[in-house]
Amino acid sequence: MEEYPTKQPTENLDDPPNSRLFVVTSRSITEDALRDAFSVFGDIQGVWVVKDKQTKESKGICYVKFSKSSQACLAMEEMHGKQLAEASKPVKVFIAQSRSSTRHRDVEDEELTRIFVMIPKSFSEEDLKDTFKEYGDIEYCVIIKNKFTGESKGLGYVRYYKPSQAAHAIENCDKTYRAILAEPRTKATSTEDYSGGSNRGEYMGSNDTMNQYAPPMGDPGNYQAMDFRSADFTRSLMVSTRAAVTQEQIFALFDIIPGMEYCELQRDSYGMSKGHALIRYSNLGSAVYAKEKLNGFEHPPGNRLVVNFVDDGEDRNSPVGRMAMQFVAAQMMSSVWNGPSNSQVMKPPGFSSVSTMSRVQTDVNLPPLKKLAPPDSKTKERLFVVFSPAQLPPDVLEDVFCRFGSLIEVHLVPGRKVGYMKYAEKQCADDALAALHGRVVNGVKMKPAATVMTLTPDPTDRPTSSPPPDL
């Protein structure tokens, strides 16, 4: 009759996301008491009371895993503050931090009540509300619009009052909405007041510009003393990656440069990498230096990281920015020679040769690199490319296919040996096709072919010359 196994594999703890509770309670509360109290809210997959290794006594902490996030959220909402037994202290109930996360602050309702959805461009905020109100009371709906034209970008936010409502929406709404929990806004400007009612005032009370929710992850070490360190010079970087990387990998890489105060890989609702990480250093120099050295760094090999400043309109090439960077560089060099002046570990092997290696080996005589066309360029031609024996990494493909000009985007079909190269000019696509058909890059044979555009193009736009070879 083991309906509810107490154990489950570690890899299921966060699946689905936010389906596990962190419960702080009296040390006297037993697993059975917890199970009794929480099982009415859903299917419990496991209960674990954390005990002292030696004494085997409960530490007053436990985890309760549900099969669904909505069940866990409901249990949290209903049980928080309740007494599980006579004379026991009221329980505190939170959604457990995912096991892969290194953060230590509680998961707040703020992070669990807003969803992010893809909607038809024709949707008004009223339509959005009407669609999602069946899952719970909505505090507000917002559609992301073009700032100038006011046209919808087909994306929206829905804020519910309770985490269980947001979870319910994510679990049950039509898949085409692709509902996920919204990432909290990154800049804590905090004076938002959508409701007129309950004031979400967690951010109030901090009257300086230091960031309130930065876990002190890096060790600022000796560099705090430098003149460049001040809230005014605090700078953030955005790291983009196309291949999967872990939070730990990004952390380790950017922690090489002293002064990292914040590092978070942004995740989607399934806990996978979304391809972006936010890094913040305590000072401008470290941020400038990190971008200088790590932009283009391949990690893992073949996956080029792109590092940019989070755009705030500041000029990084200002004399003070360069001085700040040189200051950090000098500190790091001296630390390499003299040994670390603090607990920080410097540089991985090959650090100095960042981004100097070519990642493309081919017999094709390639033209030089060309800039990509802007992402919003209209696609005039797509090449359908078949790879053998396997796909090439997207950054390698971008490197190769951009060289004929006007490349907008590389798109690989997941799990298949094919992909698309989008071009803003037909001639460029034709040139790439002619130069690359049947050629080998990094041991992979490529067979690009022109595709039929679904949106019928202007006939005057299609020259009759140079038909695709070999087809």
Added chain:
DNA sequence: CGACGGGACGC
């Protein structure tokens, strides 16, 4: 304040 076990897959 209050954060992560014990035991060991299966053809």
Added chain:
DNA sequence: CGACGGGACGC
């Protein structure tokens, strides 16, 4: 031979 993703908030 082969075939279709994505996605972020005026401070």
